[in-house]
Amino acid sequence: MALPKRIIKETERLVAEPVPGISAVPHEDNLRYFDVRIHGPASSPYEGGIFKLELFLPEDYPMTPPKIRFLTKIYHPNIDKLGRICLDVLKSNWSPALQIRTILLSIQALLGAPNPDDPLANDVAQHWKENVTAAIETAKEWTHKYATDTAT
Amino acid sequence: MDSEDEFMSGASSGDDFANIEDSDDDFDNEDQDLGFSQDKDIVRTSKKSYEVDFEVLGPSQIQLQQDVQIKDVADVLGQPPEAAAILLRHLRWNREKLFDRYMENQASLLDEVGLEEDASHTPSTKKIPDFECEICMSGDSDVETYALKCGHRYCVDCYTQYLASKIRDDGEAARIQCPTSGCKRIVDSKSLTFLVEDNLKSRYRELINRTYVDDMENLKWCPAPECIYAISCSVRKKDLAKIVPTVTCECKHPFCFGCAHEDHQPCPCSLIKKWIQKCEDDSETAHWISANTKECPKCQSTIEKNGGCNHMTCRKCKHEFCWMCMGLWSEHGTSWYNCNRFEEKSGNDARDAQAKSRQSLERYLHYYNRYANHDQSNRLEKDNFAKTEKKMTLLQNQSGMSWIEVQFLETAAKTLQECRQTLKWTYAFAFYLARNNDTIMFEDNQKDLELATENLSEMFEQPVEQLSAKKLDILNKNTYCSQRRVTLLSDTAELLKRGKWTFNISLD
Ligand SMILES: [Zn+2]
Ligand SMILES: [Zn+2]
Ligand SMILES: [Zn+2]
Ligand SMILES: [Zn+2]
Numbered sequence: 007m008a009l010p011k012r013i014i015k016e017t018e019r020l021v022a023e024p025v026p027g028i029s030a031v032p033h034e035d036n037l038r039y040f041d042v043r044i045h046g047p048a049s050s051p052y053e054g055g056i057f058k059l060e061l062f063l064p065e066d067y068p069m070t071p072p073k074i075r076f077l078t079k080i081y082h083p084n085i086d087k088l089g090r091i092c093l094d095v096l097k098s099n100w101s102p103a104l105q106i107r108t109i110l111l112s113i114q115a116l117l118g119a120p121n122p123d124d125p126l127a128n129d130v131a132q133h134w135k136e137n138v139t140a141a142i143e144t145a146k147e148w149t150h151k152y153a154t155d156t157a158t
Numbered sequence: 159m160d161s162e163d164e165f166m167s168g169a170s171s172g173d174d175f176a177n178i179e180d181s182d183d184d185f186d187n188e189d190q191d192l193g194f195s196q197d198k199d200i201v202r203t204s205k206k207s208y209e210v211d212f213e214v215l216g217p218s219q220i221q222l223q224q225d226v227q228i229k230d231v232a233d234v235l236g237q238p239p240e241a242a243a244i245l246l247r248h249l250r251w252n253r254e255k256l257f258d259r260y261m262e263n264q265a266s267l268l269d270e271v272g273l274e275e276d277a278s279h280t281p282s283t284k285k286i287p288d289f290e291c292e293i294c295m296s297g298d299s300d301v302e303t304y305a306l307k308c309g310h311r312y313c314v315d316c317y318t319q320y321l322a323s324k325i326r327d328d329g330e331a332a333r334i335q336c337p338t339s340g341c342k343r344i345v346d347s348k349s350l351t352f353l354v355e356d357n358l359k360s361r362y363r364e365l366i367n368r369t370y371v372d373d374m375e376n377l378k379w380c381p382a383p384e385c386i387y388a389i390s391c392s393v394r395k396k397d398l399a400k401i402v403p404t405v406t407c408e409c410k411h412p413f414c415f416g417c418a419h420e421d422h423q424p425c426p427c428s429l430i431k432k433w434i435q436k437c438e439d440d441s442e443t444a445h446w447i448s449a450n451t452k453e454c455p456k457c458q459s460t461i462e463k464n465g466g467c468n469h470m471t472c473r474k475c476k477h478e479f480c481w482m483c484m485g486l487w488s489e490h491g492t493s494w495y496n497c498n499r500f501e502e503k504s505g506n507d508a509r510d511a512q513a514k515s516r517q518s519l520e521r522y523l524h525y526y527n528r529y530a531n532h533d534q535s536n537r538l539e540k541d542n543f544a545k546t547e548k549k550m551t552l553l554q555n556q557s558g559m560s561w562i563e564v565q566f567l568e569t570a571a572k573t574l575q576e577c578r579q580t581l582k583w584t585y586a587f588a589f590y591l592a593r594n595n596d597t598i599m600f601e602d603n604q605k606d607l608e609l610a611t612e613n614l615s616e617m618f619e620q621p622v623e624q625l626s627a628k629k630l631d632i633l634n635k636n637t638y639c640s641q642r643r644v645t646l647l648s649d650t651a652e653l654l655k656r657g658k659w660t661f662n663i664s665l666d
Contacts, residue, residue, distance in 0.1 A: 012294050012295040012296070070295060075568035103293060104339050
């Protein structure tokens with residue numbers, strides 16, 4: 007039941023020294039479960055959007071990476087319909103020396119630099135490769151439609 | 159072992175080792191010709207054009223191959239065998255690369271794998287004033303810490319846990335990297351032995367052995383669950399557009415050496431990969447097709463398919479039809495069997511873009527339908543293996559035939575399964591096939607095999623009391639089916655080898 011010191015420290019630091027454009031707040035009843043919000047990076051199709059994610063630290067964290075998923079719908083070649091993210095540091099390139107903070111920064115960077123050559127959402131990646139302008143347009147529309155309602 | 163040196167000199171390249179088949183006992187025999195030409199398994203009589211040479215290797219043979227290479231490299235480099243083993247594993251058993259790197263800069267290579275020339279170096283832990291470990295985010299001046307040569311230091315507990323999780327959960331062994339993100343430093347085996355708990359050491363050894371097969375291009379593990387055998391085969395990646403290398407393991411599991419998927423002859427690896435991907439992408443559209451029930455085309459009552467045979471008889475109205483095309487069965491058995499070919503529609507519709515996309519979906523569904531149908535029949539027939547055994551017992555009791563005399567049922571069951579497997583993949587193949595003169599031959603072969611298989615399947619599913627009278631018929635049909643399958647596979651493989659097929663998609 008006791009929370010490892012590492013998780014306590016990470017959480018404290020996330021609150022004390024927040025990363026610009028990113029927030030991660032643990033649930034009161036489950037300190038391994040975080041509500042995350044990431045602001046879409048400037049001059050990306052996601053600019054102006056605020057994306058909600060859920061993040062869970064598994065039992066053997068930090069030996070295994072956090073589990074993380076977009077809750078807000080997003081049009082991105084490396085993020086699928088279920089919000090799952092294709093990012094090397096969340097899989098084979100995970101290192102226990104990485105932290106929640108670094109992972110969230112990597113996700114923010116992924117929003118700024120989509121990589122259609124390593125796709126998770128095949129149809130989106132296809133669109134991205136065949137017609138970048140139109141794909142970016144769709145991404146902007148989705149951002150406007152799903153990620154700008156900050157009331158909730 | 160005096161003969162060992164002689165043995166070494168005979169074996170000049172890594173590929174040759176793959177062919178060593180002699181057991182440890184033969185190894186000491188001076189007179190044994192250790193050339194590889196006389197290998198019993200390799201020399202086959204009357205090899206068919208779709209067959210490839212391969213050899214099954216058990217654990218001791220896999221170990222022996224490694225030992226031979228290690229000793230050879232140790233002799234050439236003048237290093238102890240343990241060091242040669244570490245170097246070989248590090249460079250994925252690529253001896254040429256190992257020798258090149260060694261000649262180029264011996265010190266840096268040895269250093270890279272933790273075999274610095276200062277052999278007396280033993281790993282040790284260290285206490286650092288006011289240390290804070292980046293993994294557990296705690297620590298102080300008394301905590302024992304460890305670092306590789308890269309200097310990335312963590313507390314010993316975290317290091318040990320990290321290695322344990324890599325070995326136990328990720329199955330890594332020979333090339334575990336430093337825990338620091340982005341640091342490519344490999345945890346050398348001295349450090350591993352020093353840090354890893356004893357209970358994980360045997361798992362570590364096992365993994366080290368597994369990586370040998372993973373690293374060798376001419377070796378592959380049998381993908382059957384729990385199987386301990388590996389297959390050695392000379393087919394390389396670049397050959398896969400010309401050959402479909404099906405191999406069969408000691409455990410009887412047939413699989414593709416090229417992609418480790420199930421036996422998918424006659425369809426090349428790259429096409430089955432595309433096909434499976436396509437089926438996954440289109441599965442929602444195509445889902446209804448694979449359903450187990452259909453309506454009788456005459457009386458609309460629901461009929462469930464419960465055996466492998468495509469000849470359906472509606473229980474209610476006795477209407478006989480083909481499960482695949484829903485057409486009259488009477489037209490299938492006697493006249494033109496038209497179930498395997500998709501008639502390209504006239505070019506008229508093609509002008510309309512919508513009709514075009516509908517047609518391309520229809521075309522896909524045509525092939526998918528038949529592919530999925532054979533797949534499903536095959537599954538049902540696999541379940542029927544247990545039923546076959548029951549049938550055999552029943553037939554023995556009813557007819558007074560001996561166990562040997564009822565074996566024809568098992569033979570037929572096996573043939574049915576092989577034919578369904580082949581037919582299934584002929585439809586993926588046909589989907590990508592561009593029309594030319596040879597496609598007609600292919601479709602004829604496919605049609606013949608399909609008709610023969612359906613006939614055999616129907617005979618096989620008759621009530622047991624009729625089976626003894628039909629034994630000869632079943633045996634004849636069985637032989638015919640096998641022959642049709644061999645013909646289809648041979649003809650298709652022959653043209654693939656000669657690059658005669660054209661596909662409407664690139665083969666890479
Ligand atoms: Zn630590
Ligand atoms: Zn390092
Ligand atoms: Zn096997
Ligand atoms: Zn294959």
